[in-house]
Amino acid sequence: MSAADGVAVALIVGVTLYAWTGVADFGAGFWDLVAGGRERGERPRALIDSAIGTVWEANHVWLVFCIIVCWTAFGAAFASIMTTLFIPLTLAALGIVLRGSSFVFRKNAARARQRHVAGWAFGLGSLVTPFFLGATVGALLAGRVPEGDAAGDRLTSWWNPTSVLVGLLAVALGAFLAAVYLVVEADHRGERDLHDYFRIRALAAGTVAVLVGIGAVVALRVDERRMYDRVTGRGLALLIVASVALVVTLVLVARRATRGVRVGAALAVGSLVWTWGVSQYPYLLPFDLTIDDGAGAAVTMRWILVWFLIALVTAVPALILLYVLEQRGEIAEDAGETGPVEGLGATAAEPGRQ
Amino acid sequence: MSSEGSAVLMTWVTWWLLASDPAQLVPARSQMAFTLAFHIILVPIGVALPAIMLIANYKGLRRNDAVALTLARRWSHAAAVTFAVGAVTGTVLSFEMGLLWPGLTGKYGDVFGLPFQIEAIAFMLEAILIAIYIYGWKRLRPWTHFWLGFPIPFVAIAGAFAIISANSWMNQPAGFTLGSDGRPTDIDPWGAIFNAALPYELPHFLLAAYMAAGFTVASIYVVGWLRGRRDRYHRLGILIPFTVAAIATPIQMIVGDTTARQVYHDQPVKFAAMEVVTESGSDQPEVFFGRYDSDDNTVSGGISIPGLNSILAGFSRDTEVQGLDSVDRGDRPSNVTLVHWAFDIMVGIGTLLLGLVAWFAIAYWRRRDIPKSRLFLWAAASAGVLTYIAIECGWIVTEVGRQPWIVYNTERTTDAVTTSGNIWVSFTVIAVVYVAIGIGTIRVLRAMSRRWHRQEADDASVPYGPPAALDSELAAVGEDSP
Numbered sequence: 001m002s003a004a005d006g007v008a009v010a011l012i013v014g015v016t017l018y019a020w021t022g023v024a025d026f027g028a029g030f031w032d033l034v035a036g037g038r039e040r041g042e043r044p045r046a047l048i049d050s051a052i053g054t055v056w057e058a059n060h061v062w063l064v065f066c067i068i069v070c071w072t073a074f075g076a077a078f079a080s081i082m083t084t085l086f087i088p089l090t091l092a093a094l095g096i097v098l099r100g101s102s103f104v105f106r107k108n109a110a111r112a113r114q115r116h117v118a119g120w121a122f123g124l125g126s127l128v129t130p131f132f133l134g135a136t137v138g139a140l141l142a143g144r145v146p147e148g149d150a151a152g153d154r155l156t157s158w159w160n161p162t163s164v165l166v167g168l169l170a171v172a173l174g175a176f177l178a179a180v181y182l183v184v185e186a187d188h189r190g191e192r193d194l195h196d197y198f199r200i201r202a203l204a205a206g207t208v209a210v211l212v213g214i215g216a217v218v219a220l221r222v223d224e225r226r227m228y229d230r231v232t233g234r235g236l237a238l239l240i241v242a243s244v245a246l247v248v249t250l251v252l253v254a255r256r257a258t259r260g261v262r263v264g265a266a267l268a269v270g271s272l273v274w275t276w277g278v279s280q281y282p283y284l285l286p287f288d289l290t291i292d293d294g295a296g297a298a299v300t301m302r303w304i305l306v307w308f309l310i311a312l313v314t315a316v317p318a319l320i321l322l323y324v325l326e327q328r329g330e331i332a333e334d335a336g337e338t339g340p341v342e343g344l345g346a347t348a349a350e351p352g353r354q
Numbered sequence: 355m356s357s358e359g360s361a362v363l364m365t366w367v368t369w370w371l372l373a374s375d376p377a378q379l380v381p382a383r384s385q386m387a388f389t390l391a392f393h394i395i396l397v398p399i400g401v402a403l404p405a406i407m408l409i410a411n412y413k414g415l416r417r418n419d420a421v422a423l424t425l426a427r428r429w430s431h432a433a434a435v436t437f438a439v440g441a442v443t444g445t446v447l448s449f450e451m452g453l454l455w456p457g458l459t460g461k462y463g464d465v466f467g468l469p470f471q472i473e474a475i476a477f478m479l480e481a482i483l484i485a486i487y488i489y490g491w492k493r494l495r496p497w498t499h500f501w502l503g504f505p506i507p508f509v510a511i512a513g514a515f516a517i518i519s520a521n522s523w524m525n526q527p528a529g530f531t532l533g534s535d536g537r538p539t540d541i542d543p544w545g546a547i548f549n550a551a552l553p554y555e556l557p558h559f560l561l562a563a564y565m566a567a568g569f570t571v572a573s574i575y576v577v578g579w580l581r582g583r584r585d586r587y588h589r590l591g592i593l594i595p596f597t598v599a600a601i602a603t604p605i606q607m608i609v610g611d612t613t614a615r616q617v618y619h620d621q622p623v624k625f626a627a628m629e630v631v632t633e634s635g636s637d638q639p640e641v642f643f644g645r646y647d648s649d650d651n652t653v654s655g656g657i658s659i660p661g662l663n664s665i666l667a668g669f670s671r672d673t674e675v676q677g678l679d680s681v682d683r684g685d686r687p688s689n690v691t692l693v694h695w696a697f698d699i700m701v702g703i704g705t706l707l708l709g710l711v712a713w714f715a716i717a718y719w720r721r722r723d724i725p726k727s728r729l730f731l732w733a734a735a736s737a738g739v740l741t742y743i744a745i746e747c748g749w750i751v752t753e754v755g756r757q758p759w760i761v762y763n764t765e766r767t768t769d770a771v772t773t774s775g776n777i778w779v780s781f782t783v784i785a786v787v788y789v790a791i792g793i794g795t796i797r798v799l800r801a802m803s804r805r806w807h808r809q810e811a812d813d814a815s816v817p818y819g820p821p822a823a824l825d826s827e828l829a830a831v832g833e834d835s836p
Contacts, residue, residue, distance in 0.1 A: 060445050061478040067448045068474055071459035072467025079460025082452030083774035090780045093449040094787060100442030101791040104435050108798040118794070149456065150774035296464025297541035307471045314475060318482040331489035 003302050004295035005282075007073045010308045011066055012277040016270050018062035020177070023170060023269070025059055027178025028052055029099060029126020030171065031201060032119065038112075045119075047194055049107065051185045060096060063133075065311070073304055076147060077284040077294045081136070084145045084152035088132035095132070099125025127171060134170025137276060138163030138216070141231075142224045143286040147294075162223045165216035172212050173269050176205035180253065180265040187258045199253055202265075206250045210243075213272075227279060227286060235279040242271035379768055381777035382454040385784060387753075389446055392788050394749055395742060396440035401514050401560070402567035403433045404484070405507035406595050411500050413594070421587050425594070427491055428806055429571065430503075432799060434488050439795050441481065443788075454777070457770035458760055461537065465530045466523045468543045469516035476513035480506060511560065518559050522551035525752065526620055527761050550620060554613040555752075561606040562745050565707070568599025570738030574803070577735050579724070592724055596734070599741075600711040607708055610701070611666075618667045621762060622676035624755035627687045628697040629663050630656075634677040638663040643698055646690040651679055685758060693755040696747035703744040710737060 028048045035041030035048075071078040082089060102121035105114070135158045139145050144157040157163075179202035186194035221228040231239065249264035280286055284294045295301060325331045407429040414423030448470070451459050459467070487503040494502070523529075529546030530538035575591030618625040625631070630641050630653050640663040644656020664673040678686050687693050710733050717725035725731075760767040 060441065061474055061481065064445055064448050064477070065471070065474045067452070068467060068470040071452055071463040072471065073464065075460040075463030075467075078452050078463065079456035082449075082459075083456050083772055086453055086772065086774040086780075089449060090453060093446045093453075094783060096445050097442045097787055097791065100445075101439045101794060104438040105791075105794045105798050108435060108802055114797070150772070154774060297539075297543075300464040300468065300541055300543050303468055303543050304471060307468065307475065311471075311475045311478070315478045315482070318479055322482050322486055325486060325490070325494075330493045331486060 002292060002295075003298055003305060004073065004291050007069065007295070007301050007304050007308075008277075008281070008284075008291050010305060011069055011073075012274065013308075014062050014066040014069065015277075016273045018059070018066065019173070019269050019273050020266050021059035022063055023130055023174040024177040024181055025052055025174075026099075026126045026130040026171070027174030027176065027205075028182065029123055030175045031178060031182070031198070033123025033126065038116070043191075043194060044197060047182060047186060047189070047191070051182060052103070060100070063096075069304055069308075073296055073301060074284050074291070074294045075296055077289055079149065080147050080151060080285055080289070081140070081145055083150035084154065084157050085136050085139055086150070086154060088135050088139075088158045092129045092132040092136070095125040095127075095129030097125075098122075099129065126174075130170040130174045131167040132158075133167075135159075135163040135167035137170070138166030140280065140286065141166065141220060141227055141276065143227060143288070145285050145288075147285055147289045160223065161219040162216060165212055165219050169209060169212045169216055172205055172209035173272070176202060176209050177265050177269055179205050180249065180261050183253060184258050184262055195256075199256065202253045203250060206246060206253075210246060224286075230279040231275060235275040238271045238275040238278060242268050242275060245271060378773060378777055379771050381781050382771045383767070385777055385781040386450060386454055388781065388785060389443065389450060389788065390749070390753075391746060392792065393440065393443040393447060394745060396436050396443065397514075398563035398566035398742075398745065399433060399436040399570075400440050400480070401510045401563040402507075402598075403429060403436075403571065404503070404510060405564070406567060406571060406598055407433060408500070408503055408507065409598070410590070410594050411503065415496055415500060419590075421590055422594075424587070425591055428802075430484075430488050430491070431802060434484060435795065435798055435802075437481070437484055439791060441477070444477070446784075453780075454772055455760065455770045456772050456774075458765065461765070461770075462530075462761065465527075465538050465541050465543070466520050466546050469519040469523075469547055473513050473516035476509050476516060480509045480513065483509065514560060514563065515556060518556045519547045519549070519552050521752070522555040523547070523549045524760065525549075525555070525756060525762050526551035527764050532764070551616070554609065554616045557609050558606070558613045558748075561602045561609055562741070562748065564602040565599045565606060566738070566741040566745055568595040568597075568602065569707070569734075569741045571595035572599065573735050573738035576731055580728070580731050580735060589724065592734070596714065599707075599737075600714055603704075603707050603711045607704060610704060615667060618675070621756070623678065623681055623686065624693075624751075625667075626676055626678045626680070627690045627693040627755050628751060629675070630690060630694045631663065631675050631677045633679050634675065636664055636674050637661050637671045638667075638673075638675040640666065641694075643695060646694060648683070648686070648690065651683075687755050687757045689754055689757075693751055696750040696754070700744045700747040700751065703740045703747075706733075707737060707740065707744075710734065 028051065032041075032045055032048050035044045067078075070081075098121050102118040102125065106118035106122060138160075139152075139158045142160065142162040144160070144163070145152045179198045182198040183195055183202055186192075186198055217228070217231065220231065245264050245268035249261055249268060252261050252264060282290045282292070284291055322331075407426050410422045410426035410429065413419055414421075414426055483503065483506050487499070487506065490499045490502060523546050526549045527546075528549040529542040529544070531540045533539040572592050572595040575588045578588045579592060614625070614628070617628070629638070630644060630646050631638050632646075632651050632653060637660070639658045639660045641653055642657040642659075644653045644658075646653055661671040664671050664675055667673050667675055678690065710730070713725060713730055714734075717723065717730075756762055758766050758768070760770045
């Protein structure tokens, strides 16, 4: 295995971490969007708010990491992706801005109406970004991004059944992950009704994800048979792991279990990401550019791996510290300073005001 | 519609739909400039405000000073809002490196990309530590809380180091040789990171960040002071950040002067644009403002001081300064007047701020207090905005002054720009969204400030760990009052 292969593995690890964290955040935004009117959606939104609160948009760092590693290690592939998929990637970036900023605005805005507008922007951004990031993955899977400056079709490269279905799959998986995380979160706080609320949503999102996932595989078979053969060939074991994990998680959630459901959901999503990675190997741009052909200087590859390890050994303990402090209740919302009344949730304060 | 009109319209529509190089150059530069200009406003707050907030925190703990602790706590919340917005606008920039400049990242990615990875790690750590710090006010033990926040300024400096390293590489590319096929070979990522421009660009930027954060935070309390709120809260709110900025300002003048002289050596054409030197030679005058005519390479208007430019560049009127005539017109910056004005405004503001700092220093040394003069207070109230104007100007100098090169003397911006997409459209959408989040950020910060105002009296007495119930009650009282 060359250093370039190692960097490709690091990239997939980065995508996996982003799927577990960032995509789940989008899912939470999705549930926020569909939580209903101000009164009805009050408590679910409050739970979502406090669950995301502590790390805000820091999860995007894994996406930034993937983008940066991609251009540092595989410049030619990066330039091809960014030019051919200009439209979906611009929209994904816009979604991130819209979502990230409106989330803090909603937390801190003085008036209910401002919070309401910010809430819409937050929800829409949460929908747009995973869809277009998923469509980008779909475009790669379908082999529609050839090497070269805008060499692929700027529209049909991502606006085709495979890409659209993978985009929808990303939205559904995010919603599924978020709902499962929130089930456990609600349980921790002893909020039984919210536990049920998100339990039903986890089941719905998981089922939708299964259906959309099957649809995506069928579309891929029609669209790019070579990739379909790889997904159902060398990727089959991982695909089975993903399916089993997903089904087991759904069963556990249906039976009101909380132990192990987060791990199950994460395993399902992670296995799907790795199915993509394994199926596509050794291509950066199927079936046009391989990892070895597209890799930059070997010395840069080795340094990327070194910095990736440094990222893991510094960020992971810091994250553990954050997590431990949070679980021990040593850190909490500084409500007296930030704004909305603690315990009522951001959109819920000032109920009487329009 | 006349046939001529429809022909023009068709040409326009065709251009709009199939915009390609070089038509993409102007919108791509506009979008990059706009998103960077926006992001740059948030950067000094993210880099320098944590240090100022920790100074207040330390002072509060050491002297058992509730007012200082309240300030630290509030600054941390303001920092959180700007940090979150900066995080997403920064994410957009990482997209744009590929969306707008695939010719740069596609070709030189493995040469200069590594520092961005360092920045990603620094950013991650800063995000986690800020989260712990902000959410730790209530329940962590005071000194534990302080020490968990202590690394934040250093992590922020590491992040700034990485980004400035990449930018200085574009000014002084190093760590590779161009092969016969025009692609970089013999790549040495560390040679690229520690390039010749880093030693002056980095301190120049860090000092600017500390000045901007210090003057801006202080100016908020100066406005309160001018409105008659002359309490200890406002006094400390002025003194802590203003002192930080006051220490940075004189050092910045020396560093800035050195930087200009280094640019004279490293990028003579950029220097010629900064000082509108039209023809090479010795005994160059220093021209303040004026207008550069790119057609016949002359300057009109402005105030000229004979020989001063040569003296500033090499300490003697005999110093040879390379002029814009030394290169073809196509190799001169696209807008020399803009670069020159930006440079003059930056230096002018720096000089004004140095005067302001001297005034403050003398007054404080004599009376241990903020100067009473209203002129001083008005100037101090505008110092934050002025520093930001200077930062934007400095950034225009370094970026527009480097044109037509995206990588100095190595790759032209026209060769790096994308041929895909319709950038006028994406630029328009991004501009609308950014204006909205700009307004949103300001409104949120103002709402926070108003809320603090209402809480003032009760709040100062409970800096650390008030019981949750009390805090909620306070907030509730604040929310309900009109």
